[in-house]
Amino acid sequence: DTAVSQTPKYLVTQMGNDKSIKCEQNLGHDTMYWYKQDSKKFLKIMFSYNNKELIINETVPNRFSPKSPDKAHLNLHINSLELGDSAVYFCASSQERLAVNTGELFFGEGSRLTVL
Amino acid sequence: LAKTTQPISMDSYEGQEVNITCSHNNIATNDYITWYQQFPSQGPRFIIQGYKTKVTNEVASLFIPADRKSSTLSLPRVSLSDTAVYYCLVGDMYRGSTLGRLYFGRGTQLTVWP
Numbered sequence: 001d002t003a004v005s006q007t008p009k010y011l012v013t014q015m016g017n018d019k020s021i022k023c024e025q026n027l028g029h030d031t032m033y034w035y036k037q038d039s040k041k042f043l044k045i046m047f048s049y050n051n052k053e054l055i056i057n058e059t060v061p062n063r064f065s066p067k068s069p070d071k072a073h074l075n076l077h078i079n080s081l082e083l084g085d086s087a088v089y090f091c092a093s094s095q096e097r098l099a100v101n102t103g104e105l106f107f108g109e110g111s112r113l114t115v116l
Numbered sequence: 117l118a119k120t121t122q123p124i125s126m127d128s129y130e131g132q133e134v135n136i137t138c139s140h141n142n143i144a145t146n147d148y149i150t151w152y153q154q155f156p157s158q159g160p161r162f163i164i165q166g167y168k169t170k171v172t173n174e175v176a177s178l179f180i181p182a183d184r185k186s187s188t189l190s191l192p193r194v195s196l197s198d199t200a201v202y203y204c205l206v207g208d209m210y211r212g213s214t215l216g217r218l219y220f221g222r223g224t225q226l227t228v229w230p
Contacts, residue, residue, distance in 0.1 A: 004159070033216045041201055043160070043220035048213070055213045090159045094215055103209035105152075105216075107159025 003027050004108040006091050012114045013081060020077045021111045023091030031055070032074035033105070034066060035090040043090070049074055050096065081115045088112045120204045125225040134191045136224050138204030141185050149180060149187045152203040154223065160203060164189065191226075199228045 004025045013019055025032060033056070034046045048056035049068040063079045078085060091108040121139040128134045140149070148167055152160035164171060166178040166187070177190040191198055201223040208214040 031216070035220075041222050041225075043203070043223075045216050048216040050213070056216045092159065096211060103211075103215045104150075104162045104165075105160070107161065109158055 002108075004091055004093055004106050006089075006108040006111045008111060009109065010112050010114075012116065014116055015081055015083060017081050018077070018079045019081060019113070020075055021089055021091075021113070022073070022075045023108060024073050025091075025093040025106070026072065027093055027095070027106060028072075029093040029095045029106070030071055031094045031096060032068065032071070033092040033094075034074065034076050035092060035107075037088045037090060037110070039087070047074075047076075078113075081113075083115050086113055086115045119219050120206055120221055122202075122204050122221070122224045124222060125227070127227050127229065128194055129229050130195055131193050134194050134198075134226060134228075136189045136191075136202055136204075136226065137186055138189070138206075139186050140204070140206040143184050143206050144208075146208050147184075147206050148209050149178065149184075150205045150209065150218075151176070151178065151189045152205065152220075154201045154203065156200075160201075160220075163202075165209075194226075194228045196228050196230060199226060201225050 006023045031050045033048045037043045047066040052068045065077045068074045088110045090110045092105045150165040153163045154160040164176050164178045171178045179188040203220050203223040205218040207218045
């Protein structure tokens with residue numbers, strides 16, 4: 001069973017289109033994230049939700065809009081796609097730990113977006 | 117949040133021990149040190165975490181000196197399958213709001229040769 005699953009794995013589209021990437025986790029975690037990894041392997045946080053509430057919203061164009069229908073799902077919608085949006089997008093999840101100051105991120109396998 | 121510095125790439129041969137050092141000069145008292153491993157076409161995965169001294173698990177060892185301004189990930193007897201990018205992260209990791217902001221950087225590309 002895949003703990004954090006993303007769909008689609010590959011996405012090729014034209015500039016100006018709108019697309020969505022879906023993410024689901026079956027770990028029972030309360031926090032989910034979207035990261036963007038560029039061609040130089042930099043992995044940067046975009047958004048995070050805790051129990052459906054937005055807790056991290058980094059400097060990302062407002063063409064990107066996350067949506068969390070429940071704590072097991074966090075989808076990413078991108079409007080008016082641009083060439084620079086081409087990257088691998090990773091979803092991740094974690095569980096808030098109340099007593100221990102450690103934490104672990106569980107990542108999906110990534111969704112490679114190519115904008116032509 | 118603490119930023120980290122690690123070598124961009126390293127090469128090794130099968131059977132050798134590999135040590136990857138990460139610098140984190142502005143580490144805070146509550147910060148933990150975590151290493152992630154990323155294989156091509158996969159998401160990063162947690163391999164080891166520590167606060168001070170030495171931590172060992174079935175995959176790796178993590179050495180942290182007393183001043184905690186650096187840490188060394190040690191991979192014993194690497195194989196071809198250890199070829200991956202290794203990320204060092206430093207910070208407060210128990211809240212999602214801080215865990216998510218940890219700096220991944222570019223990581224260290226380890227290539228293991230036969």
